[in-house]
Amino acid sequence: xxxxxxxxxxxxxxxxxxxxxxxxxxxxxxxxxxxxxxxxxxxxxxxxxxxxxxxxxxxxxxxxxxxxxxxxxxxxxxxxxxxxxxxxxxxxxxxxxxxxxxxxxxxxxxxxxxxxxxxxxxxxxxxxxxxxxxxxxxxxxxxxxxxxxxxxxxxxxxxxxxxxxxxxxxxxxxxxxxxxxxxxxxxxxxxxxxxxxxxxxxxxxxxxxxxxxxxxxxxxxxxxxxxxxxxxxxxxxxxxxxxxxxxxxxxxxxxxxxxxxxxxxxxxxxxxxxxxxxxxxxxxxxxxxxxxxxxxxxxxxxxxxxxxxxxxxxxxxxxxxxxxxxxxxxxxxxxxxxxxxxxxxxxxxxxxxxxxxxxxxxxxxxxxxxxxxxxxxxxxxxxxxxxxxxxxxxxxxxxxxxxxxxxxxxxxxxxxxxxxxxxxxxxxxxxxxxxxxxxxxxxxxxxxxxxxxxxxxxxxxxxxxxxxxxxxxxxxxxxxxxxxxxxxxxxxxxxxxxxxxxxxxxxxxxxxxxxxxxxxxxxxxxxxxxxxxxxxxxxxxxxxxxxxxxxxxxxx
Amino acid sequence: xxxxxxxxxxxxxxxxxxxxxxxxxxxxxxxxxxxxxxxxxxxxxxxxxxxxxxxxxxxxxxxxxxxxxxxxxxxxxxxxxxxxxxxxxxxxxxxxxxxxxxxxxxxxxxxxxxxxxxxxxxxxxxxxxxxxxxxxxxxxxxxxxxxxxxxxxxxxxxxxxxxxxxxxxxxxxxxxxxxxxxxxxxxxxxxxxxxxxxxxxxxxxxxxxxxxxxxxxxxxxxxxxxxxxxxxxxxxxxxxxxxxxxxxxxxxxxxxxxxxxxxxxxxxxxxxxxxxxxxxxxxxxxxxxxxxxxxxxxxxxxxxxxxxxxxxxxxxxxxxxxxxxxxxxxx
Numbered sequence: 083x084x085x086x087x088x089x090x091x092x093x094x095x096x097x098x099x100x101x102x103x104x105x106x107x108x109x110x111x112x113x114x115x116x117x118x119x120x121x122x123x124x125x126x127x128x129x130x131x132x133x134x135x136x137x138x139x140x141x142x143x144x145x146x147x148x149x150x151x152x153x154x155x156x157x158x159x160x161x162x163x164x165x166x167x168x169x170x171x172x173x174x175x176x177x178x179x180x181x182x183x184x185x186x187x188x189x190x191x192x193x194x195x196x197x198x199x200x201x202x203x204x205x206x207x208x209x210x211x212x213x214x215x216x217x218x219x220x221x222x223x224x225x226x227x228x229x230x231x232x233x234x235x236x237x238x239x240x241x242x243x244x245x246x247x248x249x250x251x252x253x254x255x256x257x258x259x260x261x262x263x264x265x266x267x268x269x270x271x272x273x274x275x276x277x278x279x280x281x282x283x284x285x286x287x288x289x290x291x292x293x294x295x296x297x298x299x300x301x302x303x304x305x306x307x308x309x310x311x312x313x314x315x316x317x318x319x320x321x322x323x324x325x326x327x328x329x330x331x332x333x334x335x336x337x338x339x340x341x342x343x344x345x346x347x348x349x350x351x352x353x354x355x356x357x358x359x360x361x362x363x364x365x366x367x368x369x370x371x372x373x374x375x376x377x378x379x380x381x382x383x384x385x386x387x388x389x390x391x392x393x394x395x396x397x398x399x400x401x402x403x404x405x406x407x408x409x410x411x412x413x414x415x416x417x418x419x420x421x422x423x424x425x426x427x428x429x430x431x432x433x434x435x436x437x438x439x440x441x442x443x444x445x446x447x448x449x450x451x452x453x454x455x456x457x458x459x460x461x462x463x464x465x466x467x468x469x470x471x472x473x474x475x476x477x478x479x480x481x482x483x484x485x486x487x488x489x490x491x492x493x494x495x496x497x498x499x500x501x502x503x504x505x506x507x508x509x510x511x512x513x514x515x516x517x518x519x520x521x522x523x524x525x526x527x528x529x530x531x532x533x534x535x536x537x538x539x540x541x542x543x544x545x546x547x548x549x550x551x552x553x554x555x556x557x558x559x560x561x562x563x564x565x566x567x568x569x570x571x572x573x574x575x576x577x578x579x580x581x582x583x584x585x586x587x588x589x590x591x592x593x594x595x596x597x598x599x600x601x602x603x604x605x606x607x608x609x610x611x612x613x614x615x616x617x618x619x620x621x622x623x624x625x626x627x628x629x630x631x632x633x634x635x636x637x638x
Numbered sequence: 639x640x641x642x643x644x645x646x647x648x649x650x651x652x653x654x655x656x657x658x659x660x661x662x663x664x665x666x667x668x669x670x671x672x673x674x675x676x677x678x679x680x681x682x683x684x685x686x687x688x689x690x691x692x693x694x695x696x697x698x699x700x701x702x703x704x705x706x707x708x709x710x711x712x713x714x715x716x717x718x719x720x721x722x723x724x725x726x727x728x729x730x731x732x733x734x735x736x737x738x739x740x741x742x743x744x745x746x747x748x749x750x751x752x753x754x755x756x757x758x759x760x761x762x763x764x765x766x767x768x769x770x771x772x773x774x775x776x777x778x779x780x781x782x783x784x785x786x787x788x789x790x791x792x793x794x795x796x797x798x799x800x801x802x803x804x805x806x807x808x809x810x811x812x813x814x815x816x817x818x819x820x821x822x823x824x825x826x827x828x829x830x831x832x833x834x835x836x837x838x839x840x841x842x843x844x845x846x847x848x849x850x851x852x853x854x855x856x857x858x859x860x861x862x863x864x865x866x867x868x869x870x871x872x873x874x875x876x877x878x879x880x881x882x883x884x885x886x887x888x889x890x891x892x893x894x895x896x897x898x899x900x901x902x903x904x905x906x907x908x909x910x911x912x913x914x915x916x917x918x919x920x921x922x923x924x925x926x927x928x929x930x931x932x933x934x935x936x937x938x939x940x941x942x943x944x945x946x947x948x949x950x951x952x953x954x955x956x957x958x959x960x961x962x963x964x965x966x967x968x969x
Binding site: 491 | 663669670671672689690691692693694695696697700701704705706707708709710724795797799802830831832833834835836837838841842844845846847857860896921956957960961964965969
């Protein structure tokens with residue numbers, strides 16, 4: 083019917099065609115998903131209708147100035163930290179050759195399996211005044227030895243960068259691997275040194291991927307409460323929690339959260355605009371082993387040491403500590419229910435990841451075929467859920483669904499005379515859309531970055547060779563998108579595994595997961611006992627990481 | 639016909655099942671391992687099933703609010719009086735007229751309008767390093783604001799509701815101006831940044847980073863059980879005056895409870911002699927029922943005088959306390 087569905091490129095409106103708003107296939111999907119996300123956001127925004135002047139005046143005078151400054155430094159620090167770690171490691175793993183590279187290529191993802199607040203607790207426990215490191219130093223050098231404070235701006239930035247860099251790493255590695263050594267060679271043939279070629283050509287070419295990964299890390303940072311509270315480092319989220327739990331005003335909390343959404347939306351727009359004129363293509367085939375830069379012996383050794391160091395600090399040390407704690411509480415806490423927790427975690431994460439990645443793909447296609455501001459806006463809105471503190475979004479989602487549920491119950495009662503109570507509550511029909519709203523950004527950014535490579539000329543070339551429609555999707559598009567899709571799947575899977583507030587609020591009775599188990603232990607301060615579910619969570623997280631590792635041959 | 643059966647199947651997978659008669663549904667901010675043993679015992683004794691879901695207080699209350707008249711919840715359990723006061727204030731709980739509850743729960747540990755009842759007592763007291771201090775060095779919470787404690791005090795963050803309740807009680811007793819002066823004094827005496835939890839704070843006191851702090855007794859109990867050699871002891875402050883600050887873990891019946899009778903029966907059972915020890919001892923807390931003795935491990939810390947102000951004050955004044963602590967620079 084619609085020519086756009088068979089020859090979308092030819093009819094796609096040009097950028098900036100504001101006036102030509104026509105709903106059709108792809109775009110309707112984008113709008114549909116955006117609406118799903120917008121409803122809970124509107125619930126949050128609706129708080130603006132009931133101003134809490136007294137609370138705002140208090141927060142503005144005594145709380146916000148310090149918090150905003152703290153948040154600013156944290157965001158800046160984590161941005162720098164994740165980009166430096168993520169990009170350098172991705173470059174080594176994707177383009178260079180050094181001993182252990184094959185292992186590190188997937189192992190560097192491992193820190194993603196650890197919830198950030200768990201790492202935070204381990205590091206504060208190890209390095210604070212009362213921890214074993216300082217206690218030992220005091221025993222040897224006396225009571226007055228100086229040691230950097232771990233519960234400080236530097237400490238929280240370091241820990242968050244170490245747990246969040248995999249977002250940048252995963253996306254940047256994907257970019258470098260497909261961009262190949264050729265870009266660098268081209269730069270060198272034009273007189274650039276290898277170093278300046280990296281900074282002038284390879285890095286800018288990988289920018290959408292790096293920016294996408296960094297945005298994910300920053301959105302996570304802005305939404306975080308668990309990690310910063312272990313450091314007692316007050317950020318904007320602290321004010322949100324204070325308004326809600328301390329001052330008993332969810333509306334003031336929601337107003338603060340609305341402000342956060344607006345800021346994130348603005349940043350996303352700026353980031354988007356700054357690269358809207360750029361076009362990205364793929365350097366033909368993926369990099370082959372023979373195309374790699376073989377590092378000199380010294381540099382290779384340095385690369386191995388660097389990777390080992392990052393992996394050790396970000397993953398091995400915390401996991402070793404957790405394993406030790408688990409061992410101590412194993413007899414007391416482990417029972418057959420852990421199999422059930424594990425199964426629930428895996429099932430929820432798996433289904434949510436598939437659903438979210440599918441929606442992300444649809445959104446990315448919608449954006450590709452409709453380069454108008456309406457679609458772009460819908461896509462942007464659809465991915466905002468990632469930046470909201472979990473509990474605030476959870477309430478927004480819950481309120482919206484409870485309204486629908488109550489509406490259904492009332493109508494069934496009135497028209498069919500059936501007493502149903504709440505039908506949807508505590509079912510997958512609530513949980514899955516809730517996860518989708520929360521994590522669509524994590525699925526979308528990698529897919530969208532990959533989509534940048536599917537230039538219009540690829541479609542044109544494909545059609546001119548007689549390959550169109552589904553065959554083109556399967557034989558031309560899928561191979562290009564595959565890496566991005568896998569990345570998105572893994573990110574969402576890991577995020578859902580670690581997610582707490584939405585899981586807590588929407589799970590069916592008795593449907594506990596490993597993350598719920600961690601909550602049960604930590605909320606009464608029993609961090610050592612939380613180690614057992616945390617270790618189980620890490621072990622379960624290895625499954626998707628191995629899965630990606632196995633397919634790394636394709637996307638290496 | 640066949641269409642119908644497929645429909646029913648799908649219905650089963652994606653829709654909640656209706657409530658059964660012989661059950662009670664509980665929303666609990668008290669974590670699973672601290673309530674499940676009681677519920678299991680109750681089911682064994684009475685045959686009544688207890689379905690429960692755990693979460694933080696804030697989301698649980700929003701959940702009750704959003705579900706409205708259709709909520710499946712019969713009972714709300716929290717671990718502090720402030721949130722129960724708030725739930726009652728929001729109209730989420732219904733008053734319960736029960737002679738049993740009134741007899742089992744002392745007046746200052748329940749809502750004056752009987753919307754909620756304390757089930758265990760949590761005492762927030764002074765913890766000190768026995769190598770650096772003698773009990774005679776200590777007297778009251780207020781005294782810790784004295785400049786003689788400069789650089790010797792450790793505190794948990796003001797974001798924890800236990801400290802908010804403590805300061806709310808100071809406001810109730812001394813008025814805002816005096817309470818703020820006390821809190822400012824504490825802040826001026828801090829040896830280091832405030833801690834994210836009581837255990838970390840107590841470890842810092844034991845390690846000599848500071849001499850003294852304020853914490854809940856069960857954190858002390860748990861820590862000493864694990865590391866009995868730590869040079870830590872409890873001190874009961876304000877014994878000449880108003881007494882030790884206590885909070886409760888307690889419960890109320892949801893306004894739209896579907897199993898009101900069953901829920902009240904469960905609540906009465908939880909306050910009874912046979913359940914009280916289980917409820918309190920599992921976390922080294924004090925039973926709310928004065929007729930029930932505390933666990934021997936807890937009892938050996940000694941008897942003390944409770945602050946007899948109704949714990950509802952903690953809820954009423956919590957927002958004021960939070961603002962006061964912000965003004966005083968207590969992070």
